[in-house]
Amino acid sequence: xxxxxxxxxxxxxxxxxxxxxxxxxxxxxxxxxxxxxxxxxxxxxxxxxxxxxxxxxxxxxxxxxxxxxxxxxxxxxxxxxxxxxxxxxxxxxxxxxxxxxxxxxxxxxxxxxxxxxxxxxxxxxxxxxxxxxxxxxxxxxxxxxxxxxxxxxxxxxxxxxxxxxxxxxxxxxxxxxxxxxxxxxxxxxxxxxxxxxxxxxxxxxxxxxxxxxxxxxxxxxxxxxxxxxxxxxxxxxxxxxxxxxxxxxxxxxxxxxxxxxxxxxxxxxxxxxxxxxxxxxxxxxxxxxxxxxxxxxxxxxxxxxxxxxxxxxxxxxxxxxxxxxxxxxxxxxxxxxxxxxxxxxxxxxxxxxxxxxxxxxxxxxxxxxxxxxxxxxxxxxxxxxxxxxxxxxxxxxxxxxxxxxxxxxxxxxxx
Amino acid sequence: xxxxxxxxxxxxxxxxxxxxxxxxxxxxxxxxxxxxxxxxxxxxxxxxxxxxxxxxxxxxxxxxxxxxxxxxxxxxxxxxxxxxxxxxxxxxxxxxxxxxxxxxxxxxxxxxxxxxxxxxxxxxxxxxxxxxxxxxxxxxxxxxxxxxxxxxxxxxxxxxxxxxxxxxxxxxxxxxxxxxxxxxxxxxxxxxxxxxxxxxxxxxxxxxxxxxxxxxxxxxxxxxxxxxxxxxxxxxxxxxxxxxxxxxxxxxxxxxxxxxxxxxxxxxxxxxxxxxxxxxxxxxxxxxxxxxxxxxxx
Numbered sequence: 001x002x003x004x005x006x007x008x009x010x011x012x013x014x015x016x017x018x019x020x021x022x023x024x025x026x027x028x029x030x031x032x033x034x035x036x037x038x039x040x041x042x043x044x045x046x047x048x049x050x051x052x053x054x055x056x057x058x059x060x061x062x063x064x065x066x067x068x069x070x071x072x073x074x075x076x077x078x079x080x081x082x083x084x085x086x087x088x089x090x091x092x093x094x095x096x097x098x099x100x101x102x103x104x105x106x107x108x109x110x111x112x113x114x115x116x117x118x119x120x121x122x123x124x125x126x127x128x129x130x131x132x133x134x135x136x137x138x139x140x141x142x143x144x145x146x147x148x149x150x151x152x153x154x155x156x157x158x159x160x161x162x163x164x165x166x167x168x169x170x171x172x173x174x175x176x177x178x179x180x181x182x183x184x185x186x187x188x189x190x191x192x193x194x195x196x197x198x199x200x201x202x203x204x205x206x207x208x209x210x211x212x213x214x215x216x217x218x219x220x221x222x223x224x225x226x227x228x229x230x231x232x233x234x235x236x237x238x239x240x241x242x243x244x245x246x247x248x249x250x251x252x253x254x255x256x257x258x259x260x261x262x263x264x265x266x267x268x269x270x271x272x273x274x275x276x277x278x279x280x281x282x283x284x285x286x287x288x289x290x291x292x293x294x295x296x297x298x299x300x301x302x303x304x305x306x307x308x309x310x311x312x313x314x315x316x317x318x319x320x321x322x323x324x325x326x327x328x329x330x331x332x333x334x335x336x337x338x339x340x341x342x343x344x345x346x347x348x349x350x351x352x353x354x355x356x357x358x359x360x361x362x363x364x365x366x367x368x369x370x371x372x373x374x375x376x377x378x379x380x381x382x383x384x385x386x387x388x389x390x391x392x393x394x395x396x397x398x399x400x401x402x403x404x405x406x407x408x409x410x411x412x413x414x415x
Numbered sequence: 416x417x418x419x420x421x422x423x424x425x426x427x428x429x430x431x432x433x434x435x436x437x438x439x440x441x442x443x444x445x446x447x448x449x450x451x452x453x454x455x456x457x458x459x460x461x462x463x464x465x466x467x468x469x470x471x472x473x474x475x476x477x478x479x480x481x482x483x484x485x486x487x488x489x490x491x492x493x494x495x496x497x498x499x500x501x502x503x504x505x506x507x508x509x510x511x512x513x514x515x516x517x518x519x520x521x522x523x524x525x526x527x528x529x530x531x532x533x534x535x536x537x538x539x540x541x542x543x544x545x546x547x548x549x550x551x552x553x554x555x556x557x558x559x560x561x562x563x564x565x566x567x568x569x570x571x572x573x574x575x576x577x578x579x580x581x582x583x584x585x586x587x588x589x590x591x592x593x594x595x596x597x598x599x600x601x602x603x604x605x606x607x608x609x610x611x612x613x614x615x616x617x618x619x620x621x622x623x624x625x626x627x628x629x630x631x632x633x634x635x636x637x638x639x640x641x642x643x644x645x646x647x648x649x650x651x652x653x654x655x656x657x658x659x660x661x662x663x664x665x666x667x668x669x670x671x672x673x674x675x676x677x678x679x680x681x682x683x684x685x686x687x688x689x690x691x692x693x694x695x696x697x698x699x700x701x702x703x704x705x706x707x708x709x710x711x712x713x
Contacts, residue, residue, distance in 0.1 A: 105516055108506065129511030133484065184484055184509060191477035251477035256465070259476050291474065296467035296664055335472070336639065375637060376499075377538060407538075410495070412502035415475050 059101035059109070062408030064154045066093035073397040078363055078387045082172035083116075083153045084160035085400055092116055093402070094153045098411060105129065112142075112152060119206060121152070121173060133184040140207055141180055142173040143197055143245055145265045146283045146307050149174050150414070157330050157340040158367050159383055159402045164324040167346050167359055168213055168281055168309040174267075176200060176209035176243065191251040199243040201269060203232040212358065213281045213311055214243045215272030230273065243269030251415075256294045261287040261415070273354040277314035284308050289415075301332040313354050320351035322359065336374065342367040363389030379404045437573050439565075440486035440513075442497050443470060444689040445552045446523060448697050449562045450490065453583050454569055457576045463504075466690025469665040470496055471542075471637075475503035483508030486519060488568055490561075493524030494549035521568050526560040527551050530618050541635025553687055554619035555595055555702055562587060594699060598706045605709060611652060611678070613662035613671055616687065624709065629655065632662075632670060640670055652678045659709070663687045681712045 068085040080086045083094050095115040102108050108128055112121040124139040144150050148165050150173075178199035185192040201209040201216040209215055216233045236242065244267065251261040265283040272279075284307070291301040308325035324346025331339045345364040353359055365387030373379045381402040388395040439450040439460040450460035463479050464470050470492070483489060483504045491497055505514060512519040529547025536545035551557040566584040570577045606625040610617070613632045621628050629652065634644040660675040660682045662668070668684065675682035685705050686692045695701050 102515070105514070126506065128506075128509075128514055130509065133509055135507075135509045184480070184507075191481050249477075253476060253478045259474075259478070261477065289474070293465050293468050298465075298468045298472065298665060374639075375538075376542060410498045412499055413475065414503050415477060 057101075059099040059111075060409035060411075062098050062406055062411055064094070064096045064098065064152070064404070064406045066095075066153050066159075066402065066404045067091070068093050068159055068400055068402040070401075071399045074392075074394075076392055077396040077398065078163070078365060078389050078392075079166065079358070081161040081163075081166035082170065085402075093159065096121070096152060096154070098152075098408075100411075102128070122175065133186055135182050135184075136179065137182075138179040140175065140177055141197070141199070142175045143180075143199065143267075144195060144247055144249075145169060145174055145245060145267060145281075146263065146285045146309075147261075147287060147305060148307060154404055154406065155413070157328060157338070157371075158342060158369050159381065159400050160367075160385075162307070162326040162328075162342065163344050163346050163363055163365055164307065164309050164326055166212070167322070167324060168283075168311055170210045170212055172210055174211050174213075176211070177204060177207055178243075191249075193247075193249045195245075195247045195249070197245040197247075199245070199269075200236060201241060201243050201272075202236050203234045205234075208232065208234075209243065211243070211272065212355075213272070213279050213313070214267065214269040216241045216270050217272055218275050230275070232272070241270055243267060257290055257292050259287075259289045259291075259415070261285075271313050271315075271354075273313065274315055277316070279311065279313040281309065281311045283310075299332070299335045303330045303332075304328070305330075315352060315354060318351050320354050321349040322353075323347060323349055336372060338371040338373065340367075340369045340371075361390040363387065376410070377406045436576075437487045437569065438485055439488045439490065439569075440482045441490040442473075442501060443492055443552060445558065445698060445701070446490040446492075446561060446565070448689045449558065449587075450488075450565050450569075452587050452697070453562060453566050453580055454576075455579060455583050457573060457579055458569065462690075466686065466688035466695065467664050467692070469663070470688075471499065473497070473500045475500040475507075479504050480507045483513060484510050486510060486513050487572055488519040488521060489513035490521045490523055490565060490568075492549055492552065493522040494529060494546045494551075495544045496549035518572060519568075521564060523561045523564065524549065524551070526564040527557045530622070531615070541633070542637030543635075548615065548618050550616035550687070551619045553617055554623040555591060555598070555698075556623055557619055558698055559588065559591055562591075590699070594702065598702060601706050601710050605658070608658035609652070609656060610659045610661055611648065611657060611674070611680075612660075613666045616663065617661055617685075620685075620705070626659070626709075629657070632660075632674060645670065645674060649674060649677055652680075659683055659712070661685055664691045683708045683713070 068091045070085040070088055072088050085091045085093060097113045097115060099111040106128055108126045110122065110124050114121050120140050122140060122142045124137050124141050127136045130136060142150055148162060149169050176199035178197060180195060180197040182193055182195035185194060199209055201214055216236055217230050218233050219228050220231045222229050247263060247265045249263040253259050263285040267281045269279060271277040286306045289301060289303045291298060305328040310323045313320045326342055326344035328340060328342045333339060343366050348361045353361060365385060367383060367385045369381055369383040371379050371381040383400040385398040386395055437454065437458040439454065439458050441447040441450060441460065441462050442464055444462040444466045447460040447462035450458055454460060461482060463482065464473050491501060511517055514520060531548040533543045533545045536543050566580050569580045602624050608626050609629045610621060610626050611630045612628055615631050615636055618628065630648045632640045632645060634641055657678045657680040660671055660680055662671050662684055664684055671682050685708060686695050686701050689695055689698060689701050695704055
């Protein structure tokens with residue numbers, strides 16, 4: 001190996017560009033024969049064999065497994081969030097079944113079913129051909145609030161979601177039953193998307209709204225203890241109980257190598273903490289990617305993601321405002337190595353905390369990861385975290401080793 | 416800073432609506448070159464991927480969504496070459512014309528006879544394409560078939576231009592006949608020569624040129640070369656002889672250089688697509704260069 005490496009270092013001479021050769025004399029008989037052969041060629045030549053078409057109309061299926069091993073310096077540490085590794089030892093983070101298919105010329109179906117916990121993450125029907133650049137989605141939807149919420153576990157650059165994601169959106173995805181209408185703005189010389197969505201925040205047998213910022217609740221008397229408790233309601237009383245979301249997303253190719261995406265998101269709905277109180281959530285996200293396509297070295301890329309959230313929640317006689325976000329830098333060294341850095345914090349700005357346990361007054365975390373991808377379908381990731389939050393004695397540390405595999409059809413990746 | 420902003424302006428404007436009549440968007444630059452050749456002034460043709468880029472691993476950039484959204488005709492390679500990114504563009508592009516079944520949806524692979532079909536496809540065999548090897552754009556014969564399909568689709572979408580398209584296609588075929596005769600004549604002395612490739616992406620070119628693939632540096636498609644595999648291949652080629660090592664511009668070259676030197680054969684980094692190297696702007700440029708490099712051995 002050492003010999004090979006030394007030879008690689010020595011043998012760096014570039015091949016000289018080939019000089020233009022002289023025009024060859026064309027044999028007219030040969031040209032005539034080629035023309036005759038060509039005339040006999042059928043438009044679509046018979047194939048040497050075609051693969052079975054028996055499954056051609058079945059949905060494209062894939063299973064994605066995430067399995068992890070963790071060590072924490074202290075058993076009291078920052079909660080890692082949904083599908084993350086939250087305790088020392090081995091954890092099965094997720095086993096997702098993804099299916100996608102065209103229903104007919106008008107509709108498409110996408111499913112993400114999480115077998116760990118047996119829950120639907122997303123079951124959406126999308127239109128394929130509405131006029132005016134419109135696209136309608138309906139079903140159990142993962143909402144496109146910001147960048148991270150849309151990404152599934154296997155698309156994360158770390159084994160855990162960001163602190164802001166868990167605090168402001170959901171322990172898993174901000175998702176729920178509802179409908180979404182989006183429009184790709186015509187006559188704009190760059191990518192510009194406007195989207196509105198309405199979700200039902202009622203608690204519907206495993207398909208309820210998954211959100212840490214919104215929900216339809218009421219105060220009930222606990223029949224056992226006689227105490228008043230806040231419970232999630234399984235019905236809604238009117239439009240004021242629904243969750244409304246909007247997003248504006250713009251993207252530009254700054255050069256052949258640089259792409260910029262900027263998004264603004266907002267959500268308005270009932271608070272999940274106090275009946276008949278409201279909550280609002282705002283988000284801004286930015287993504288910049290550099291991939292040197294113009295120099296031909298397209299295996300390398302650097303991406304920067306920044307997301308920031310601001311939330312106002314009504315509480316009796318007061319309001320609570322908290323905010324937070326993260327900055328993530330990812331460096332794709334080659335097709336087989338991907339490194340990432342994330343720094344993040346969340347903070348109670350003013351007013352009382354609406355949930356001391358899940359939303360401490362302040363918290364911060366720094367993470368480093370290095371992933372090795374033997375192929376496009378498997379990955380091993382090593383990650384180090386250090387973090388601290390209100391209520392802990394001192395910063396804690398953690399190490400994670402994660403294995404991820406995808407078996408089945410090759411899914412397409414959003415930008 | 417002012418200079419940097421000024422340099423961005425052409426790129427920003429390039430994202431905007433295309434100027435000519437029919438808007439043809441292709442995944443690979445070769446198909447854009449063919450569409451421009453056959454469509455002439457009646458079409459504007461634009462490729463989503465650069466010729467120097469590995470088309471397996473393109474990003475579904477939002478700017479591509481806009482291009483697909485505004486296209487009258489989408490020509491793509493198929494055989495799962497673009498499976499990692501094209502479905503996103505089709506879904507988000509919300510353009511019924513270029514959706515499967517639409518008049519502007521042209522899967523170029525339906526016009527050719529795929530080689531190396533995997534009847535029992537399994538990922539233990541590497542990143543295989545069940546429907547067949549997707550790199551048929553490396554053969555002039557296959558591009559002729561794609562060009563014919565593009566002509567037919569342009570005629571269907573723009574019947575008023577039938578005469579133009581047919582005349583231009585006839586001229587294209589005449590030139591291709593002439594160039595093929597020239598290329599074949601120059602390649603004749605190389606018939607049966609033995610080739611090692613980096614990735615198994617050259618079968619169509621090798622068949623067309625009469626060359627013989629004896630191995631690949633990747634032990635399986637998409638799997639990085641291992642010392643054991645490469646050593647075994649080297650021993651085999653030393654025993655049987657080797658004339659060329661061939662690869663695309665976007666694969667790493669260090670191992671290929673070492674292997675080629677040890678095997679006593681030249682390494683040829685061939686332009687597999689239009690735009691793979693500066694100055695290669697048409698399919699004629701591409702095959703001229705390929706033939707030149709093969710015949711010169713460098």
